Amino acid sequence: MHGMTFLRTSAATLFVFAVGSSSAWAQTDPKATEQWDPVPKVVTPGNPNSAPPSDAVVLFGGKDIAQWEASKDHSPAHWKVHDGILTVDKTSGNIQTKQKFKSYQLHLEWQVPKDITGEGQGRGNSGVFLASTGPGDEGYEVQIMDSFNNPTYVNGQAGSVYKQSAPLVNAMRKPGEWQTYDIVWTAPVFAADGSVKSPAYVTLFHNGVLVQNHTELAGETFYIGKPKYNPYTEAPIKLQAHGDHSQPISFRNIWVRPLD
Template sequence: MRYVLMAAALAAAASTTTQAQSDPKATEQWQPVPKVVTPGHTDDAPPSDATVLFDGRNLDPWESSKDHSPARWNVHDGVVTVNKTAGNIQTKEHFRNYQLHLEWRVPKNITGEGQERGNSGVFLVSTGPGDEGYEIQIMDSWKNDTYVNGQAASVYKQAAPLVNAMRPPGEWQTYDILWTAPVFSTDGKLISPAYVTLLHNGIVVQNHTQLAGETLHVGKPSYAPYADAPIKLQAHGDRSPPISFRNIWVRRLD
């Protein structure tokens, strides 16, 4: 009798499997229903669930990275231009996993060469008041030679971009970034590393790139545990004219 019951059970399972393979409804998923997000009126405009970080009017969502005082970069004509003497600025809000859109422009009259040519950066995670964190390089890489893991759209000192998608100085550049934060255990050990995907002017230049830790100017990168953090823009001290930003928004992906 036991063998008869086992045979019957196996036959029933086989029948169910056959039905699932032949019935299209067996593989339909109806719940949970994705929430509705209204796209922006253009591809670069913020969608309905985005947090707008700069809309051309003020820097209310930003603060000084050094002392958390109000951000003192120069807002004019719908853009914000780096104030090098004011230092880095960062978002008041903290983020973890997200989609970030920002646009930046190197002055048409840019001077200098190599790293001294419109140098700045977006720190996807700000872990300190200075240049601590995880940086995507911003600078003029239009016919400007420098080390490839330090040119525009590189993960600074870690990963060169797949291609150079730079437009000439004076034209607006676009970064669209997907950031996957590192995960740490309760005792601070790394469970999974950080990853970044970056489109520069609509072209994939970092494709789910794994980071080895925080970006450093000198030395090898390493991880330090954190929960969430601000996004930071760099006021680099090079001697060339400062760059400008516009249309910055972020979508949480947690």
């Protein structure tokens, strides 16, 4: 009996020794932490970097607005296309993409006129709604306006998640210069009963400067009242035609990369 006990103990000891040796080997061999699958697909970047990469959906490339429609009734969009840019038309209202999206990477460039006048929210006001959930100003808005030497409430200046999150810094260029937004939008996910399984997040670079760092949203944007979520599965991207039409904002080079 003593011999059998000794043999069982020895076997267990040998097993523990073997496992320990394997673990020690894994910690000293660089191949043990190498991952080979799955292989990422090849995407050719744009040149320059603001140009659309090979897997992007070009929403406005300077020629037409075939990818857009009027938000109010889904009729053809009638903003003005001229000299490779897209300018807000005061009679047409908001426009949105015909295609709907979930999570994505978005690039767009925008410009307020060099001779812009007014102050506060009445100075070059517009917005990009990362998910448009209705015909008006419903959805999740990143603010667009002239914030160069133009004080206003900080969660309403350029680079803010409107009425929710002020930008980390003010990265605004002078009026007349082109501004760049690079946005990563993580769409909210809803349960079957409409409750929020995971909230929305937005990361925003304004002119190459990080101004929203994976910011968690409390819901949709509202001009009056607190944000709240309304369930949806996918939605278009919307550009706002604000009431400030005397000196309309222009856009160019808009593309999106769906992430799901």
